[in-house]
Amino acid sequence: MPRPAVNVAVRAARSAGNIILRYMNRIDGLNVVEKQRMDFASEVDKLAEAEIVKELRRAYPTHAFLAEESGATGKGPLTWVIDPLDGTHNYLRGIPHFCVSIAMLDRGEPVYAVIFDPLRDELFTASKGDGAYLNDRRLRVSKRENLGGAMIATGFPYRQRAHLDSQLDMTRALLGQAEDLRRSGSAALDLAYTAAGRYDGYFEIGLKPWDLAAGVLLVREAGGRYCDFAGRDGIPESGNIIAGNLNVAQAMVDAIGQQATPGLLKA
Numbered sequence: 001m002p003r004p005a006v007n008v009a010v011r012a013a014r015s016a017g018n019i020i021l022r023y024m025n026r027i028d029g030l031n032v033v034e035k036q037r038m039d040f041a042s043e044v045d046k047l048a049e050a051e052i053v054k055e056l057r058r059a060y061p062t063h064a065f066l067a068e069e070s071g072a073t074g075k076g077p078l079t080w081v082i083d084p085l086d087g088t089h090n091y092l093r094g095i096p097h098f099c100v101s102i103a104m105l106d107r108g109e110p111v112y113a114v115i116f117d118p119l120r121d122e123l124f125t126a127s128k129g130d131g132a133y134l135n136d137r138r139l140r141v142s143k144r145e146n147l148g149g150a151m152i153a154t155g156f157p158y159r160q161r162a163h164l165d166s167q168l169d170m171t172r173a174l175l176g177q178a179e180d181l182r183r184s185g186s187a188a189l190d191l192a193y194t195a196a197g198r199y200d201g202y203f204e205i206g207l208k209p210w211d212l213a214a215g216v217l218l219v220r221e222a223g224g225r226y227c228d229f230a231g232r233d234g235i236p237e238s239g240n241i242i243a244g245n246l247n248v249a250q251a252m253v254d255a256i257g258q259q260a261t262p263g264l265l266k267a
Contacts, residue, residue, distance in 0.1 A: 006113075006114060006127055009114040010116070012055035012056055012114075013052070013102055013115075013123075014116060015051045016084055016085075016100045017116050018118070019044065020100070042092060045084050049068065049069045049084035052082050052084055052100070053065060053067060056102075063079065064079040065082065066079055066081045066082070066209060067082040067083075077106060080105075081102070081209050086188040086210075090184075097119075098117075098185075098186055099116055099186055100114075101114075112217070113126040124192040126217045126221040126222075128217065130221070132195050132217075132219075139222040141195060141244065141245040142199075143197075146247060147177035147252070147255065150178040151182065153190040153199045154190075154202065155185070167205055174252065177255065188214060190204075191214075191216060194244055197222075201245075202242070207241055212235065212241055216235060225243065225245070227241075227249065228242070229264050231257070238264070
C-alpha cells in the first residue's frame with residue numbers, strides 16, 4: 001500500500017506529466033533559455049515544476065523544497081527534491097525519453113520517491129523500507145554476478161567536460177568487461193531502469209540532487225546499492241554516482257577506481 005506522501009507525489013507527477021505532453025506538439029514555439037553553457041530549460045520545465053510545487057505545498061505547507069528551476073525554498077528536516085522534466089534535451093529535440101522525478105528527503109536521506117514517464121505511463125515508486133514498484137509490480141535489480149555480459153548506463157554531462165578524459169578512460173575500462181553501454185539522456189530513468197533490472201548498473205559524473213534523489217531510493221529498495229566512485233555508500237556531495245546490484249556495483253567501483261582522477265574520488 002503506497003504511503004500518503006507517495007500518493008501526493010504521484011498526483012503531482014501526473015499533473016506535471018499532463019503539462020509536458022500537452023506541449024509536445026508545440027516544441028518549436030517554446031521559449032527556451034540557456035541557463036549555462038549547453039544547459040537548457042524551457043517554459044515547460046517551469047510550468048511543470050510550478051504544478052508539482054503547488055500540489056505538494058497544498059498537502060505539506062511546512063516542508064522545504066529544492067527544485068531544479070526555482071532552487072531552494074523553506075527550511076526544515078523534510079525536503080522535497082524535484083526535477084520537473086529530466087531529459088529536457090531529449091524533449092526539446094522530440095526524442096521520446098524523459099520523465100518527472102520527485103523525492104522526499106528526511107535530513108538528507110531519501111524516504112519517498114516517484115519517477116513518472118508520461119509517454120509510456122510508467123510510474124516508478126518507492127518508500128523507505130517498503131520496496132520499489134513499477135505501477136503495481138515489485139521491482140528487483142538484476143541478478144548478474146559480475147560485469148561479464150552486463151548492460152551499463154551512463155551519461156556525458158555538459159557541466160563536467162573537464163573530466164572528459166577520465167570519463168572516457170572509465171568507459172573504456174567498463175567496456176573491456178561489460179556487454180555494452182547505453183547513454184539515454186535521463187539520469188532519473190537510468191536509475192529507475194537499474195532498479196527494474198533493465199540495466200545492470202549505472203554511473204555518471206557530477207549529478208545534482210534532483211537528478212538522483214528519487215532514483216537512488218528506487219535502486220536501494222529494489223535490493224541494489226548506490227555509492228560514490230570510491231565505494232562510499234550514500235548520496236555523494238560530488239554527484240559522482242555508481243548504482244547497481246551489489247555485485248555489479250562493486251565491480252564498477254573496482255573498474256572505475258583505477259581510472260578516476262583523485263578529484264573524482266572525493267566524497
